[in-house]
Amino acid sequence: MHVHVNAAASLDGKLSSRRREQVTISGDDDFARVDEIRATADAVAVGVGTVLADDPHLTLDDPGLVAAREDRGDSPHPARVVADSRARTPTDARILDDAATTYLLVSEAAPGGRREALEAAGAELVVAGAERVSLPDAFDALEARGVDRLMVEGGGELIFSLFEAGLVDELTLYVGSLVIGGRDAPTLADGDGFVSDFPRLSLRDVERVDDGVLLTYDC
Ligand SMILES: NC(=O)C1=CN([C@@H]2O[C@H](COP(=O)(O)OP(=O)(O)OC[C@H]3O[C@@H](n4cnc5c(N)ncnc54)[C@H](O)[C@@H]3O)[C@@H](O)[C@H]2O)C=CC1
Numbered sequence: 001m002h003v004h005v006n007a008a009a010s011l012d013g014k015l016s017s018r019r020r021e022q023v024t025i026s027g028d029d030d031f032a033r034v035d036e037i038r039a040t041a042d043a044v045a046v047g048v049g050t051v052l053a054d055d056p057h058l059t060l061d062d063p064g065l066v067a068a069r070e071d072r073g074d075s076p077h078p079a080r081v082v083a084d085s086r087a088r089t090p091t092d093a094r095i096l097d098d099a100a101t102t103y104l105l106v107s108e109a110a111p112g113g114r115r116e117a118l119e120a121a122g123a124e125l126v127v128a129g130a131e132r133v134s135l136p137d138a139f140d141a142l143e144a145r146g147v148d149r150l151m152v153e154g155g156g157e158l159i160f161s162l163f164e165a166g167l168v169d170e171l172t173l174y175v176g177s178l179v180i181g182g183r184d185a186p187t188l189a190d191g192d193g194f195v196s197d198f199p200r201l202s203l204r205d206v207e208r209v210d211d212g213v214l215l216t217y218d219c
């Protein structure tokens with residue numbers, strides 16, 4: 001499976017503020033670029049922290065991109081994926097509408113009642129890992145369901161785990177021209193952090209987009 005991480009950060013590397021509410025960092029051109037990456041993906045993934053903070057929809061905005069997918073025999077929108085060890089996704093989350101398939105990656109520790117409620121709300125559950133979602137196992141299960149290209153939009157906890165597991169193939173990072181600050185504000189890679197063997201990426205491209213910079217890396 002090809003895993004493409006895309007995120008937008010402030011100049012100081014924050015994905016949002018210490019309040020963990022969504023901050024608009026990208027401009028129109030960058031959001032259009034994000035829509036294009038979504039359109040080429042079989043599925044778009046986030047962590048449950050992002051679902052709880054932002055309640056994203058993760059579908060395509062541009063009707064032309066939807067039509068192009070349908071013309072080539074794909075579903076109108078990519079599937080949605082949430083890494084959600086304890087099945088905390090609210091049953092009225094926007095990602096559980098019927099616009100696209102939604103896979104919830106849960107661990108064996110996810111309470112049975114929550115699993116049943118989320119299945120009743122339309123989610124397809126994938127169980128992988130004892131206490132926390134095992135991303136390698138979960139991604140194998142997604143691949144078996146036809147997900148060959150996965151786009152990951154965040155947040156920082158999930159992105160760190162992907163780097164830790166060596167699962168990132170490509171990273172695009174839009175750096176907006178603003179400072180958010182805050183020691184507790186989420187960054188591109190949170191988790192426990194690395195103390196050695198830091199992942200080193202290969203810079204492929206640098207481009208000015210809107211009032212910021214788009215960095216593209218091979219991982
Ligand atoms: N600027 C941007 O491009 C984006 C910003 N965000 C922001 O990021 C923040 C949310 O990020 P986070 O709190 O870091 O949450 P997150 O979205 O990374 O979710 C983390 C949660 O995922 C679950 N999870 C299950 N298995 C996991 C695993 N193996 N590794 C890691 N997590 C696993 C855990 O419950 C964990 O608490 C919000 O403030 C949101 O607005 C989110 C996406 C994009």
Ligand SMILES: Nc1nc(O)c(N)c(N[C@@H]2O[C@H](COP(=O)(O)O)[C@@H](O)[C@H]2O)n1
Nearest residue numbers: 008023024025026054056057058059153
């Ligand atoms: N690429 C990007 N730029 C920003 O400035 C952002 N605030 C985000 N946030 C993420 O975008 C997703 C929202 O999806 P929908 O528009 O609801 O489909 C979600 O993952 C946000 O955290 N991204």
